[in-house]
Amino acid sequence: MNATALLSAAKDGILTGSVYALMATGLTLIFGVMDIINIAQGILVILGAYLSYALQVHWHIDLFVGLLITIPTMFLVGVVIERLFFRRLTGPERTGMSILVTYAVSLLIEGALNMIFSVNDVQLQGSYVNKSFAIGSVHFGFIYVAGFVLAVVLLSALYFMLYRTRFGVSVRASVADQTSAALVGIDVKRVSTIVFGIGVAVTAAGGMIYGATNAFNASTSYDLISRLLTIIVLGGMGSLGGALLAGVGMVFVGDMVGVIWSPVWSSMSYFVVLAVVLLVRPQGLFGKQSARVA
Amino acid sequence: MSKLKYSWWAVAVAAFALFPVVVTNPTYTAIGVYTLLFMACATSWNMFSGYSGYIALGSSVFYGVGAYTMALASIHWHMAPGAAMFWLVPLGGLVAVVIAVPIGWIALRVRRHTFVVITIAIFFIFQLGAINFGFTGGTAGLSLPFIQWDASYYNVPFYYVALGIVLVAVVISAAVRRSRFGLQLLAIRDDEDRALGLGVKVGAVKLSGFALSAFVIGMAGAIYAMFQGQIYPQFVFDPTFDVSVALMSFFGGLGTLTGPLLGALVLESAQQYLTVTYSNGSLYLIFFGALFLIVITFMPRGVVNFFLDRRRATLAAASMANPSPTPSAPSTPTPAARSLV
Amino acid sequence: MTVLLKAQGISRAFGGLQALRGCDLEVEKGSITGLIGPNGSGKTTLFNVITGYVRPDAGTVTFDGADITGLEPDKVFARGIGRTFQLTRIFARMTVLENMLIAIQHEEGWLRGMTRSKSSSAEVENAREWLDFVGITRLADLAAGALSYGQRKLLELAYVLVANPDVILLDEPAGGVNLTLINQIADKIRELNAQGKTFLIVEHNMEFVMNLCDSVTVMNQGCHLVSGKPADVRANPLVLDAYLGGGDEDDEDEVSINA
Ligand SMILES: Nc1ncnc2c1ncn2[C@@H]1O[C@H](COP(=O)(O)OP(=O)(O)O)[C@@H](O)[C@H]1O
Ligand SMILES: [Mg+2]
Numbered sequence: 001m002n003a004t005a006l007l008s009a010a011k012d013g014i015l016t017g018s019v020y021a022l023m024a025t026g027l028t029l030i031f032g033v034m035d036i037i038n039i040a041q042g043i044l045v046i047l048g049a050y051l052s053y054a055l056q057v058h059w060h061i062d063l064f065v066g067l068l069i070t071i072p073t074m075f076l077v078g079v080v081i082e083r084l085f086f087r088r089l090t091g092p093e094r095t096g097m098s099i100l101v102t103y104a105v106s107l108l109i110e111g112a113l114n115m116i117f118s119v120n121d122v123q124l125q126g127s128y129v130n131k132s133f134a135i136g137s138v139h140f141g142f143i144y145v146a147g148f149v150l151a152v153v154l155l156s157a158l159y160f161m162l163y164r165t166r167f168g169v170s171v172r173a174s175v176a177d178q179t180s181a182a183l184v185g186i187d188v189k190r191v192s193t194i195v196f197g198i199g200v201a202v203t204a205a206g207g208m209i210y211g212a213t214n215a216f217n218a219s220t221s222y223d224l225i226s227r228l229l230t231i232i233v234l235g236g237m238g239s240l241g242g243a244l245l246a247g248v249g250m251v252f253v254g255d256m257v258g259v260i261w262s263p264v265w266s267s268m269s270y271f272v273v274l275a276v277v278l279l280v281r282p283q284g285l286f287g288k289q290s291a292r293v294a
Numbered sequence: 295m296s297k298l299k300y301s302w303w304a305v306a307v308a309a310f311a312l313f314p315v316v317v318t319n320p321t322y323t324a325i326g327v328y329t330l331l332f333m334a335c336a337t338s339w340n341m342f343s344g345y346s347g348y349i350a351l352g353s354s355v356f357y358g359v360g361a362y363t364m365a366l367a368s369i370h371w372h373m374a375p376g377a378a379m380f381w382l383v384p385l386g387g388l389v390a391v392v393i394a395v396p397i398g399w400i401a402l403r404v405r406r407h408t409f410v411v412i413t414i415a416i417f418f419i420f421q422l423g424a425i426n427f428g429f430t431g432g433t434a435g436l437s438l439p440f441i442q443w444d445a446s447y448y449n450v451p452f453y454y455v456a457l458g459i460v461l462v463a464v465v466i467s468a469a470v471r472r473s474r475f476g477l478q479l480l481a482i483r484d485d486e487d488r489a490l491g492l493g494v495k496v497g498a499v500k501l502s503g504f505a506l507s508a509f510v511i512g513m514a515g516a517i518y519a520m521f522q523g524q525i526y527p528q529f530v531f532d533p534t535f536d537v538s539v540a541l542m543s544f545f546g547g548l549g550t551l552t553g554p555l556l557g558a559l560v561l562e563s564a565q566q567y568l569t570v571t572y573s574n575g576s577l578y579l580i581f582f583g584a585l586f587l588i589v590i591t592f593m594p595r596g597v598v599n600f601f602l603d604r605r606r607a608t609l610a611a612a613s614m615a616n617p618s619p620t621p622s623a624p625s626t627p628t629p630a631a632r633s634l635v
Numbered sequence: 636m637t638v639l640l641k642a643q644g645i646s647r648a649f650g651g652l653q654a655l656r657g658c659d660l661e662v663e664k665g666s667i668t669g670l671i672g673p674n675g676s677g678k679t680t681l682f683n684v685i686t687g688y689v690r691p692d693a694g695t696v697t698f699d700g701a702d703i704t705g706l707e708p709d710k711v712f713a714r715g716i717g718r719t720f721q722l723t724r725i726f727a728r729m730t731v732l733e734n735m736l737i738a739i740q741h742e743e744g745w746l747r748g749m750t751r752s753k754s755s756s757a758e759v760e761n762a763r764e765w766l767d768f769v770g771i772t773r774l775a776d777l778a779a780g781a782l783s784y785g786q787r788k789l790l791e792l793a794y795v796l797v798a799n800p801d802v803i804l805l806d807e808p809a810g811g812v813n814l815t816l817i818n819q820i821a822d823k824i825r826e827l828n829a830q831g832k833t834f835l836i837v838e839h840n841m842e843f844v845m846n847l848c849d850s851v852t853v854m855n856q857g858c859h860l861v862s863g864k865p866a867d868v869r870a871n872p873l874v875l876d877a878y879l880g881g882g883d884e885d886d887e888d889e890v891s892i893n894a
Contacts, residue, residue: 037407085587088594093548095407096349097590100544103537104586111579222533226418233411268422271415275400278412282404474740474748477729481737484726491686491708491718492798493741502749 004137005259013252015144016213018151021247023206023224024231025155025240026199032175032238033195036086036098040106042225044200046218047109048074048207050117053124063126063208064146070204078200081105082193106221113218121215129212147209154205155244158198162240171195175238223267230274236287246285307461314453323449325566327521330456331514332562335535336542336554337463341470342507343540344549346500347483348406352397352413354535355420356508359393360386360515361530362424365436368520375439380455383516390512391505398504402497417536424527435526438519452521459517460555463510468551470506479503483549511539538562541586547596556598561585639664639833640716640802645684645694646857647677654680656857657694662802667824667834669844669865672854673878678837679721681854682804686718687711698802713741717800721807721837723787727780731771731790734779735762738794765797766790769823785812792820802833809840821847845869853877 027041051070055061061069085101131142162168173181174191182188210216210224231250235242250270258266277285310330314323335353343350363386368379401412424430441448470476478499481489490496519525539554542561546553561582568578593600640662647655655677662668670678683689685696687708695704698714706714726734736754739762743751754762766772769789774782779790788808795803805824809817821843824834838844844851845865852862855877861868868874 031407035407037410085591088591093347096347096410097544097594099349099351099410100537100541101587101590104541104583104590106583107534107537107579108583108587111576111581111583114576114579226414229411230415233408233415237407264422264426268419268426271419271422274415275412275419278404278408279400282408284408470749472752474736474743474751474753477733477736477753478740478748480729480733481726484728485724487688487708488720488724488726489737491688491712492738492794493709493712494737495709499748 006256007138009252009255009259011138011140012144012255013248013250015140015148017248017251018155018244019147019206019209019247020227020231020251021244022151022154022202023210024228024235024243024247025158026202026206027228028232028235028238028240028243029158029171030196030199031232032240033171033178034086034098034192035095036089036196037095037102037229038196038199039099039102039225039229040081040109041102041200041203041228042221042223043106043109043113043218044074044077044203045207045210045224046113046216046221047077048204049124049211049216050113050207051204052208052211053117053122056124056126063124063212064150067205067208070208071201074204075197075201078197079193081200082196086192086196087189106225110218110221117217119217119219121217122211123215124208124212126212141213143209143212147213150205150209154202158202159240167191167194227267227270230270233284234274234277236284239284239286242284242286307457310457310460311454314450318446320445320449321570323453325563325570327449327452327456327517328566329559329562330453330460331518332538332542332558333555334456334460334463335511335514336539336546336558337460337467337551338507338510339539340543340548340550340554341463341467342479342503344543344554345470345476345479345483346503348402348500348504349410349540350401350413350504350507351410351536351540352415352417352420353507353511353539354530354532355397355417356390356394356511357515357518357532357535358420358424358527358530359390360512361519361525362430362436362515363389363512364516364519365438365525366429368438369436373439375441376443377451379439379441379520380451382520383455383459383513386516386519387509387511387513390508390515394505394508395501398501402500402504414533414536417531417533421527421531421533424531430527433527435524437524438522440523441520452517456514456517459510459513462513464551464555466506466510470503471551475499475502480549541582544596545586545589547598547600547602550596550598550602553596553598557596637664638662639699640685640835641697642681642685643695643697645681645696646692647680647684647689648692654857655684655691655694658854658857659859660852661862662833662835663850665828665831665833666849667828667836667847669848669851670835670837670854671839671841671844671851672860676854676877677857678854679806680857682718682806682837685711686716686804709741712798712800715801716804717795717798717802718804719788719791719795719806719808721810723784723791725779725782725787725790725794727778729779730776731766731779731782732759732762732775734790735766735794735797738798741798762797765793768796769793770819785816788812789816789820792823796827802835803827805834805836805838807837807839809838809843817843841869 023041023045027038030036030038048070051073052063052066055066055069056063085105086098089097089101128142132139134140162171170181170186170191173186174188178188227250231246232243234250235246250273253273254266254269257269313326317323335357339350339353342348364382367382367385373379397416401409401416404412425433430436478489478494481494482496482500486496515530518530538561542557543554545561546555546557565578565582568581569575589597595603638661642658642660645655645658658677658681660681672678680689684691687706687710690705695702697703698716703711703714726737736758739758740748763772763775766775769792771786771789771793774786782790792808808820817840824847828834836844836848848865850862851865851868853860853868853874860877861871861873
């Protein structure tokens with residue numbers, strides 16, 4: 001192993017990891033506020049990628065410009081899903097049910113995407129997609145850097161919203177305790193709908209970058225959702241900072257394993273890291289230890 | 295259970311036993327085999343996840359382990375192709391149990407929500423392992439000793455063995471529900487910490503329930519491998535299997551005995567039928583997703599519980615109409631108090 | 636008189652909040668001991684420490700001469716310490732009778748639990764006797780979640796009693812319960828105490844505490860303040876101060892302490 005490999009893994013960790021972190025942040029935010037595990041996040045990323053693809057192929061709209069359309073669209077998709085299926089979902093089985101409901105939503109979208117776009121892999125194209133530049137001995141793909149910048153911008157906007165706005169206070173209060181938040185007059189239902197919308201909207205950006213850097217079809221969503229879930233559990237469910245660090249860390253570890261042993265083991269390494277971390281810290285890296293006393 | 299209920303079970307078993315006698319078309323008896331395998335798996339999944347509330351989404355680990363046990367054992371022991379291979383079915387179940395213990399030990403240390411995700415992660419470890427390790431044959435899969443039964447007859451033995459393990463699964467699930475162990479699982483579902491404070495050994499109870507549920511699923515996987523004659527890692531370690539058994543149980547009614555059976559019967563036979571008729575998997579995905587969402591929207595506790603609740607409500611209304619001997623008793627219907635159907 | 640349950644120097648912080656700071660408590664065998672103090676003074680936390688739900692940062696809990704500090708809740712329960720919760724905890728989707736059966740399963744190993752039916756007729760009979768004792772036998776086959784608030788309190792009391800612990804910790808057994816039921820509960824406690832059971836009771840209803848308890852311990856801000864006979868404690872100016880001065884909440888208690 002040499003310094004270049006390490007540097008290159010660190011670069012990938014930060015560039016690609018931040019995009020995963022963006023997608024995972026949506027997931028962990030939804031969980032934090034609503035106790036819902038959105039299994040459909042994986043297929044929604046793919047849906048976001050296909051939207052960019054459709055805009056590009058049919059209307060020749062640039063990938064980044066297309067985001068102005070796909071982000072609001074995905075926000076609406078999120079709002080509709082929340083309204084249709086989660087308003088009624090209450091009671092002790094809520095989280096368990098949410099997994100199955102979102103999985104069913106995921107199957108539905110997967111079937112539809114297969115029928116519309118066929119099961120053949122596609123990849124998003126653009127004049128800049130394959131361009132790269134080098135600093136020293138490390139090569140930077142343009143699209144990866146752009147993805148990183150996009151993720152940083154969107155994550156910053158998200159953090160700003162959460163920590164500097166009135167709405168953010170409502171969201172954080174709902175994360176801390178839904179009942180108390182409702183008692184102090186926060187419209188938890190409205191907050192939930194908007195948070196779900198935002199959590200899904202980030203998949204438009206994530207999906208565009210993902211689609212430009214990977215060939216994909218609808219079934220790619222399984223690989224994606226498994227990684228995203230790994231990230232949020234590793235970071236500690238509901239923890240935004242945890243999602244960020246775990247996203248970067250995971251890609252870094254995967255790359256290192258790929259360099260040291262073989263790329264076939266790199267995806268497996270995520271899950272092994274997860275299992276090992278949970279042995280030591282069952283609540284994840286930044287998760288709260290759940291109290292025994294209700 | 296009343297005599298009446300026993301006789302309904304007897305009628306159902308007889309109907310299933312007669313199916314291959316009446317319907318001899320191999321296409322349909324094959325659908326029968328797959329459906330029975332899913333009925334067994336969903337029942338067994340429900341025996342742990344439905345009773346304890348710990349939703350596992352990695353059950354195909356056990357299915358795959360059972361399948362690979364059947365494949366590797368029959369190949370390495372040079373078994374004569376034929377009915378003798380059925381003896382490996384219980385072995386597949388046992389190996390799955392052995393694998394389930396360390397998995398459960400890791401996964402059950404965390405709380406419910408995280409547990410789901412860990413089971414998914416462990417599933418991917420196994421799937422990627424099966425693809426990448428040498429002894430599994432990688433993506434090329436493994437070919438089992440080739441059974442040369444006549445096509446008109448080939449499915450029938452598998453059908454009856456599968457029916458047998460459905461019965462095993464039902465008996466285990468019913469026995470658990472009537473045992474103190476089942477009571478402890480239900481207590482864990484309702485309030486795990488309180489149960490701990492009343493002396494329930496929650497760790498041991500959860501782990502043994504988890505491992506027990508692996509047994510039938512492992513056996514089903516073994517039958518599948520033998521039935522197919524050829525296995526591939528992505529088909530025996532299949533994420534849609536994980537969801538299917540869970541969705542089937544929810545569809546029918548989580549924590550009930552008949553719910554998972556009904557769910558698997560409806561959904562798996564429909565899936566097979568749609569696939570055979572239209573040879574279009576995507577159509578099935580849409581059908582499955584939509585049907586589940588519709589059911590869960592209108593019957594949030596599943597089909598079986600929906601009708602049970604209605605019957606209870608009717609009974610309660612009837613007893614309200616008559617002067618009650620205990621007027622001070624609350625008249626609320628008792629949701630899910632008796633899940634054993 | 637021998638001390639059955641003893642907590643010494645218990646401290647516990649939650650984040651920056653010091654819920655218990657070197658708190659002491661003694662419960663004599665065969666007594667009914669009251670534990671009072673303003674809201675937030677750490678009574679429930681002390682219960683949680685004793686019963687293994689919360690680990691103390693410092694201090695020891697001894698029961699019957701043995702150190703039980705930091706034991707898991709199931710082990711503490713097995714030693715013979717039963718408790719109820721301030722916010723009643725029952726198994727909502729199981730029947731009332733099944734709730735009772737959960738509480739007696741600790742008498743055997745978990746492996747045995749897998750191979751035996753959920754109850755023998757003797758156990759059911761015993762469970763029904765205790766339900767009868769608290770007056771809710773007729774609800775035995777109902778889902779526990781369908782019970783009213785007061786009925787839940789009684790069920791939780793019954794399923795702790797059926798387990799036959801030596802010491803019973805009750806966290807606000809009269810909270811939110813109507814007067815008839817309060818008196819009923821007090822009678823049950825006296826009856827059981829006469830049969831030799833020891834009680835430790837947290838309660839805000841002063842009349843309840845003063846009439847029932849042999850001795851009372853007062854806590855304030857995570858510390859032991861005073862203990863003694865109910866009449867002496869009531870007359871103690873420190874106690875009045877704790878309720879009137881230090882407490883930032885709890886108006887009712889300020890009134891009822893003089894009742
Ligand atoms: N699990 C916990 N996490 C954080 N704070 C807690 C926890 N349990 C108790 N506290 C805090 O400790 C203090 C003492 O609470 P408690 O023991 O419930 O008081 P009491 O029962 O005397 O009213 C309170 O300020 C409460 O908010
Ligand atoms: Mg309290």
